[in-house]
Amino acid sequence: MTILSTPSASMPFQHPERVLGAMSSDAAAGLVAAASDIAIVLDRDGVVQDLSVSSDDLVRSGLGDWRGQPWIDTVDSSSRAKVSDMLKDASAGQPSRWREINHLGEHGSSVPVRYFALGGASDGRVIVIGRDLQASAVLQQRLLQVQQSVERDYLRLRQAESRYRLLFQSASEAVLILDAATRRIKEANPAVCRLTGLTDTTVAGQAFLALLDPASVEAASRLLNAATSVSTPDPVPVMLIDGTPCLLAASMFRQDRSASLLVRLMTDQPVVAVSDSHATLTAVLDRISDAFVVTDTDLRILTVNPAFLELTHLSSREEATRLSLDQFLGRPQIDLKIMLTQLKEHGTLRNFATVLRAGFGEMEEVEVSAVAVPDDAQPTYGFSIRNVARRLAPAQAAGTALPQSIEQLTQLIGRVPMKEIVRESTDLIEKLCIEAALNLTSDNRASAADVLGLSRQSLYSKLRRYGLGNLDDIDE
Structure with missing residues (x-):
């Protein structure tokens, strides 16, 4: 009787010959067919001698009669190396393992099957058993589609939230979100803080009526009550606790099964920030630890902050403005091309790992974020460059130097x-x-x-x- 090598089992039969007996060829064929969706018998050259297909799905997918054909000719190009390895291991009597093979189906379709090869027979025969993976592939495809749909919905929500935040924070009019039941402030934009003199941390959670003059509390309460029953009640004049006159407007909206009130405090004069925003931004960039560079579209440097001068060992802004950023940033012919393509196509670049070459020839690992600023007169690029050479690497397990991600x-x-x-x-x-x-x-x-x-x-x-x-x- 010809003995085939069998896969290692966690608990193998102790006496297979005694308990199984001399199994007939019909019984063996029935056992192999029942244990698999497809079973193939190959000769020592890998040519199909016989096969049994138990899965109707495989038959409908176009898997035909391969008798007399080399098995390797029935698979697509990506699976030929796997078939060669399986036959080589099986012929040598080495323990095999399950491998996913893609067959050529009808109309150019791909039919995935998971195979295991049993070899080591004296005449060189190899038995290959397979399990149909089409149902699993369909489920994986559906899961991928659902995941992509969820990601698209999440992206839309993030974009909507970003637009809301931008409008909410940049509005010159004081806007508050109140809990409709408790009348307490849930959110307030910066204009509210400037109007009332409160800070972001102190205004949240406060009772809204506490911001008003006692003489205006009753009128404000009537307006808020009306907003819960009328779509948009008429605004009423009120006075803040510091005596500032305002026009109070409110409307209700529902979110997550709870009601909230959108409240606006309108004054005759728009509430503006006290400080010059451009001067403040310039002061921040001059003191920030990350290097910051502004260039034209040809990467000629227009202005830099002191951190960039320190990183590149340049003496002054005037010296930097005579140079091109590609003298310092990125690996030659690689990184800058990628960064510029990203900026031209998408307008932004985030956390791009590259190197910066200082004035004395040394190289530092850096992380670059950039943005394109469109302007008809002079389009520019802004680059934020962070030195990451001293950043602590994540701890690795002892005895291994593999990348962790x-x-x-x-x-x-x-x-x-x-x-x-x-x-x-x-x-x-x-x-x-x-x-x-x-x-x-x-x-x-x-x-x-x-x-x-x-x-x-x-x-x-x-x-x-x-x-x-x-x-x-x-x-x-």
């Missing part, structure tokens, strides 16, 4: 060859898969090996390699 891997681009990045990516994915399997199985290594499709010895080798888990009891 995809973000860290992308930061290697331009610094190390792509071949090294691909190898680091493979190691990172392998480590994350092992950690996930250990968490899923409550650190049961035998079960984790089964989940990953690895032998226990292979899993233990990888645990040692990545320094995962408690390794003291592995050899016990």
